[in-house]
Amino acid sequence: MKKYIDTGKKDTRSGFGAGLEELGKTNENVVALCADLIGSLKMDAFKANHPERFFQIGIAEANMIGIAAGMTIGGKIPFTGTFANFSTGRVYDQIRQSVAYSDKNVKICASHAGLTLGEDGATHQILEDIGLMKMLPGMTVINTCDYNQTKAATIAIAKHKGPVYLRFGRPKVANFTPEDQVFEIGKAVQLQEGNDVTIVATGHLVWEALLAAEELHENGISADVINIHSIKPLDDEAIIKSVQKTGCIVTAEEHNHLGGLGESVARVLAQHSPTPQEFIATNDTFGESGTPEQLMEKYGLNASAIVKAAKKAINRK
């Protein structure tokens, strides 16, 4: 079993900030827009280094999406930054018409996704954004798992032509993927090789999946663990290959089970390789106030929940 080391807890949003800072130096067409959340999105460095390419929009997210769409005309690559809720639900129609349908090269970068936003509560904790974004034709949807991967993804999406939704979060979490990783959109990352159960996770649940795999290993169960950072396009092949080996699967995400990664995986499997599947996700509910750890525990989004689900999936084979 491979050993993954947490090199020190860091927030994924800081990975975004670092990636954006890097892009500022390397790609003069990259511009950044923010709706009054520079500090929360960690866009300070880009703003300080490239004030002429930084656009403070104010608390007007609809306008921000429209401006970003317009800025692509003439060759700029706009990165918008605000919370996930205000990046998607609040501006769905603007993204749909001015960005996705118009095929504009806008990168919608969303922090504070899911329950781990914590104490602010359900108004700010969107658990529907992956579904909203993946339904849009032409939209690429990425949910990264740690600081290093978020930084790599931020840099990678600038090279991808077309609209992208990049989802990350607020809390400091384990940083365990390689600093020098090459981020490939649409390519699953195999983290553990196993034969008894497949665990496919995205975002903050990837580290939890690794912890779950360790616990399962101690119980004599070997888990195939896959990090799906790209929910769309989905790496169908990697998922199908894994379940053909293991015969059952657990999907894990910080999102509603309706519309999330789990449903995307279920669609692929139903079509190509019907497989017993358990869902680690929220159960058609809003979130609430609490610490990130309390919320992930209460809503069943952690390693112990994954372990239970894995055992259940194995029993269904």
Next chain:
Amino acid sequence: MPNTQHLEDFVTQVRRDILRQVHKVNSGHPGGSLGCTEFFVALYQEIMNRKEGFDMDGIEEDLFFLSNGHISPVFYSVLARSGYFPVEELNTFRLINTRLQGHPTTHEGLPGIRIASGSLGQGMSVAIGAAETKKLNNDNHLVYSLHGDGELQEGQIWEAAMYASGKKIDNLISTIDYNGQQIDGATDDVLPLGDLKAKFEAFGWDVLEIKEGNNISAIIEGLTEAKNRTGKGKPVCVLLHTVMGNGVDFMMHTHAWHGKAPNDEQLEKGLAQNPETLGDY
């Protein structure tokens, strides 16, 4: 005043194109299209500094964004007759597999279109973005946008209006088609717009009015003045007073033809009032 006969002829032909497009498929929006015909002709034939051909980036040329996308018939006609695509293609308006979708879109690759519009209120933001990019590219050309007056009921317009003046987007001329009508009736009855001039001025714009918004000479004069007011630290708003349905007597001064096509008899009547000038498609 320059001789505008060729522009008048152009306008008459575009009116015919509008009526024929919507009649053929028994759908589309003739009222607003007819009301803005003179504006589009003036813009594309006289005012805008355009390059030959079309590329999405539109560097080193003026750009136009139609925010109230439902008046696509006039947009398509003027684009075709300005050389962006074959005039015959107007025959395909709203038909299956057409590039001339009900509302304008980039999705089918129709030259001349740089953004999809139809869901209202979004075009001013897009125009501001394009204007920001022009500034970043040191491109001194202008960005134009057109909005319905009913469209100003959308909140995003005012987000954009606040941004445009606050951030000194002075390479932007946004025109409001001020016809006082929307689908459900007069704007005053649906939701009064209040004093639009005062509103845009309060939002920090330089506002000018074109009282005769269906008079091609008045439009050219007004838009020329609008151009003169760019580059002075403020976005420019043009309140274009138009008559919905202009040029077809039974369609004028009413919201009834906002989204309704003429029948065979009505088409003949409308065409008789606008004799063929540049050649029908």
